[in-house]
Amino acid sequence: xxxxxxxxxxxxxxxxxxxxxxxxxxxxxxxxxxxxxxxxxxxxxxxxxxxxxxxxxxxxxxxxxxxxxxxxxxxxxxxxxxxxxxxxxxxxxxxxxxxxxxxxxxxxxxxxxxxxxxxxxxxxxxxxxxxxxxxxxxxxxxxxxxxxxxxxxxxxxxxxxxxxxxxxxxxxxxxxxxxxxxxxxxxxxxxxxxxxxxxxxxxxxxxxxxxxxxxxxxxxxxxxxxxxxxxxxxxxxxxxxxxxxxxxxxxxxxxxxxxxxxxxxxxxxxxxxxxxxxxxxxxxxxxxxxxxxxxxxxxxxxxxxxxxxxxxxxxxxxxxxxxxxxxxxxxxxxxxxxxxxxxxxxxxxxxxxxxxxxxxxxxxxxxxxxxxxxxxxxxxxxxxxxxxxxxxxxxxxxxxxxxxxxxxxxxxxxxxxxxxxxxxxxxxxxxxxxxxxxxxxxxxxxxxxxxxxxxxxxxxxxxxxxxxxxxxxxxxxxxxxxxxxxxxxxxxxxxx
Amino acid sequence: xxxxxxxxxxxxxxxxxxxxxxxxxxxxxxxxxxxxxxxxxxxxxxxxxxxxxxxxxxxxxxxxxxxxxxxxxxxxxxxxxxxxxxxxxxxxxxxxxxxxxxxxxxxxxxxxxxxx
Numbered sequence: 366x367x368x369x370x371x372x373x374x375x376x377x378x379x380x381x382x383x384x385x386x387x388x389x390x391x392x393x394x395x396x397x398x399x400x401x402x403x404x405x406x407x408x409x410x411x412x413x414x415x416x417x418x419x420x421x422x423x424x425x426x427x428x429x430x431x432x433x434x435x436x437x438x439x440x441x442x443x444x445x446x447x448x449x450x451x452x453x454x455x456x457x458x459x460x461x462x463x464x465x466x467x468x469x470x471x472x473x474x475x476x477x478x479x480x481x482x483x484x485x486x487x488x489x490x491x492x493x494x495x496x497x498x499x500x501x502x503x504x505x506x507x508x509x510x511x512x513x514x515x516x517x518x519x520x521x522x523x524x525x526x527x528x529x530x531x532x533x534x535x536x537x538x539x540x541x542x543x544x545x546x547x548x549x550x551x552x553x554x555x556x557x558x559x560x561x562x563x564x565x566x567x568x569x570x571x572x573x574x575x576x577x578x579x580x581x582x583x584x585x586x587x588x589x590x591x592x593x594x595x596x597x598x599x600x601x602x603x604x605x606x607x608x609x610x611x612x613x614x615x616x617x618x619x620x621x622x623x624x625x626x627x628x629x630x631x632x633x634x635x636x637x638x639x640x641x642x643x644x645x646x647x648x649x650x651x652x653x654x655x656x657x658x659x660x661x662x663x664x665x666x667x668x669x670x671x672x673x674x675x676x677x678x679x680x681x682x683x684x685x686x687x688x689x690x691x692x693x694x695x696x697x698x699x700x701x702x703x704x705x706x707x708x709x710x711x712x713x714x715x716x717x718x719x720x721x722x723x724x725x726x727x728x729x730x731x732x733x734x735x736x737x738x739x740x741x742x743x744x745x746x747x748x749x750x751x752x753x754x755x756x757x758x759x760x761x762x763x764x765x766x767x768x769x770x771x772x773x774x775x776x777x778x779x780x781x782x783x784x785x786x787x788x789x790x791x792x793x794x795x796x797x798x799x800x801x802x803x804x805x806x807x808x809x810x811x812x813x814x815x816x817x818x819x820x821x822x823x824x825x826x827x828x829x830x831x832x833x834x835x836x837x838x839x840x841x842x843x844x845x846x847x848x849x850x851x852x853x854x855x856x857x858x859x860x861x
Numbered sequence: 862x863x864x865x866x867x868x869x870x871x872x873x874x875x876x877x878x879x880x881x882x883x884x885x886x887x888x889x890x891x892x893x894x895x896x897x898x899x900x901x902x903x904x905x906x907x908x909x910x911x912x913x914x915x916x917x918x919x920x921x922x923x924x925x926x927x928x929x930x931x932x933x934x935x936x937x938x939x940x941x942x943x944x945x946x947x948x949x950x951x952x953x954x955x956x957x958x959x960x961x962x963x964x965x966x967x968x969x970x971x972x973x974x975x976x977x
Contacts, residue, residue, distance in 0.1 A: 544904070
């Protein structure tokens with residue numbers, strides 16, 4: 366079962382290699398190939414999970430719950446696959462698009478440590494270990510966001526760092542209180558202890574601290590202010606990477622924690638989650654409508670879409686959780702796709718400001734098609750991935766009688782559509798504004814389109830072959846809703 | 862002793878939040894340090910204090926009932942190191958920011974939030 370450690374060891378080894386050999390030519394190959402290897406490992410683990418059930422590894426030979434357990438279940442392995450796909454695509458994009466003042470070898474070093482943190486957060490079964498992976502991820506992202514050393518990037522970096530460092534501290538404080546009350550940090554063990562607990566209300570101090578900490582990482586309603594003030598500052602390669610991966614790790618941990626062991630006091634928590642989800646959707650969607658910078662529009666959109674995932678968690682039926690999982694993976698792919706499309710628009714036109722661009726449909730119809738697929742996936746048009754994800758969430762909402770949040774989700778869909786149509790109209794349909802340069806006139810080659818082709822293709826395939834994806838996420842949802850399989854898999858003593 | 866430490870944790874948190882809300886970036890960093898230390902103490906306290914007992918024993922010791930819990934100590938060690946790394950990074954970031962803009966005023970950080 367040692368293959369479970371590969372998603373951690375592989376990026377670690379590559380990062381160390383990049384540190385020792387700082388060759389730009391080699392990095393150009395190591396980046397995509399290394400992330401492709403991660404993708405292969407993730408797909409292998411995914412097949413293995415479907416075959417053998419939940420995989421566990423007790424690191425160092427310490428039997429759970431004493432050692433650190435690595436656990437790969439349906440949700441983890443799916444997240445591994447999608448995040449490695451994003452990493453691969455971003456590596457392809459970075460090779461063509463990263464500005465010259467950022468050395469490729471340095472970018473890839475932090476790129477792989479970031480991926481190690483993300484993968485670690487997905488597969489760990491231990492709360493403190495999760496904290497450590499979060500910190501690995503955070504420090505890599507701090508460096509990546511300030512890598513260009515421009516004034517706006519440093520300023521955005523300070524804001525990003527300030528709120529996220531607070532989140533880490535709250536996480537650690539919640540973890541301390543949790544350990545003090547239960548005496549364990551193994552997630553499965555915690556679930557076993559807390560399931561039959563009659564003083565559930567005592568857990569609320571720690572669960573509130575965890576909720577705020579993960580809420581900051583996931584950028585939910587009152588805690589999201591770091592995201593729109595920092596995501597548009599770094600190079601678009603780094604923005605796309607963050608947009609695809611970082612907030613979703615926060616969502617993943619929220620789903621994991623609030624299905625596995627913070628399941629006491631459900632009335633309070635599910636209502637809170639639904640309120641937060643509704644406000645997140647509406648504020649993100651409305652704020653996006655006021656901007657004309659593609660990166661800012663898309664940044665606010667990340668927030669708006671996080672609301673849907675939290676909504677699935679708040680409704681808390683197997684279908685709703687499966688819908689949240691589906692929405693998360695769809696969003697990772699489509700959101701990265703729109704960011705990359707924004708990067709290509711800027712590459713042709715030299716600006717992100719929508720008022721200053723136009724006429725792209727005539728100039729570059731291929732880019733128009735490749736933009737419209739992820740954009741319409743976000744807006745929820747059939748037959749692209751977003752439609753089915755939203756449909757599952759809305760159906761779950763109606764089934765469980767949560768009409769208000771369902772209505773809000775539907776209305777937010779129009780906000781999303783409005784913003785996407787705005788980018789479409791301004792950048793592609795309208796004529797080039799008079800008196801403006803037509804941009805640097807960069808001719809895009811196939812290698813420029815390749816990342817977007819992969820993501821648009823993935824989004825389209827997820828929509829056309831929605832049935833297998835649906836079956837898979839339903840199994841993931843069932844596994845999350847009824848965690849006894851998870852608990853047994855981790856806590857049953859295994860022979861080494 | 863636990864009460865005393867609990868009070869210290871509270872005071873450190875309060876001082877940390879106060880410093881975070883100042884306008885200077887340096888004071889903000891001092892606030893981060895306060896809060897990170899308060900959190901570390903909180904984790905350390907979480908298992909309760911046991912006076913005069915070792916955290917680890919060899920095979921000859923029989924009485925395991927009065928051992929100090931080693932886990933929070935290990936956790937806190939890790940957390941201190943991570944906190945140190947974070948503080949070093951934010952100091953470096955502050956230095957770079959000061960080099961480029963020549964200001965230490967958090968109110969000057971409005972560029973990325975306003976409409977262009």
